[in-house]
Each structure stands twice: as C-alpha cells, then as structure tokens.
Amino acid sequence: MxxxxxxxxxxxxxFERHARSCVVTADSPTAYYLGTHEVRAKDGYRTSFGGVEIKKNYVSAHVIPVYVHPDMLAPLSAALVKRMQGKSCFNFAKVDAPLFAELGALIDAGAARFRADGRLSP
Structure with missing residues (x-):
C-alpha cells in the first residue's frame, strides 16, 4: 500500500456523499471525480464539481465551486489555504483530520452553492 x-x-x-446530486466521471483506485448535470453548449464538456486523485508525491482534492465562487475561500484557515495550489486545488502529503474536516465543510458548502445555482440536482 x-x-x-x-x-x-x-x-x-x-466527495462521495454528494454523488447522488452529481455524475460520477471517474471512479478508480487512484481517482474519484464528480461532474455537475450541466453540459456546456459551447464544447459539450460537463462542468466539474470536483474530486480527489493520487498524484506522484501528494493527493489532490479539487473543489470547483471555490473557483466559481471565490468568496467561499474567505473563512478558510491559514493552514488549509497553505495547502492550496491554484484557485481550487488542495494538496496533501499526509493525513490531517482537522484539515480534512474543514475541507469536508467546504465541499458541502460548495455543493449547496452549486445546488442554488442549479448545477446540481437536489
């Protein structure tokens, strides 16, 4: 292992706890991603909700609602912000239960925002 x-x-x-409101776009031992029900007319791609993936030296969690709604980042702890790479990606090289709990709350808030936007089913 x-x-x-x-x-x-x-x-x-x-992320799995939001799968019923989303479309599972990747499900493997190293990657799990969810998409919204929204398909962009311009290029036909499904808008992403987020997911988690094992990379070479860390695990990345992508939370796309914070890209769409950057105001969601304001209440985050400095410790979680330190894990950010780019605008919606958080990288982890070890298990950190308090940060994972905070990230879980952020994912839940993102799902609520995307539901309010009509991007996720109720």
Whole structure:
C-alpha cells in the first residue's frame, strides 16, 4: 500500500456523499471525480464539481465551486489555504483530520452553492 492511499481513502468520502446530486466521471483506485448535470453548449464538456486523485508525491482534492465562487475561500484557515495550489486545488502529503474536516465543510458548502445555482440536482 502506498503512503498516499490512506489520504485518498480519507478524502474520497468527502466527495462521495454528494454523488447522488452529481455524475460520477471517474471512479478508480487512484481517482474519484464528480461532474455537475450541466453540459456546456459551447464544447459539450460537463462542468466539474470536483474530486480527489493520487498524484506522484501528494493527493489532490479539487473543489470547483471555490473557483466559481471565490468568496467561499474567505473563512478558510491559514493552514488549509497553505495547502492550496491554484484557485481550487488542495494538496496533501499526509493525513490531517482537522484539515480534512474543514475541507469536508467546504465541499458541502460548495455543493449547496452549486445546488442554488442549479448545477446540481437536489
């Protein structure tokens, strides 16, 4: 077992709890991604909700609602902001239960925002 698998195993359920409102676009031992029900007319791609993936040296959690609604980042702790790469990606190299709980709350808030936007089913 890779040292990154426990991180993936801890983060995946944070997204899985929203699978009924989304479309599962990737489901493998190293990647789990959810898409919205919104398909962009311009290019036919499904708008992403987010997901988690094992990379070479860390596990990435993508939370797309914070890209669309950057005001959601304001209440985040400095410790979680430190894990950010780009505008909607959080990287982890070890299990950190308090940060995972905060990230879970952010994912839940993002699902609520996307539901309010009509991007996710109720």
């Amino acid at each position: 890779s040292e990154l698998e426990p991180i993936f195993a801890a983060l995946r359920p944070l």
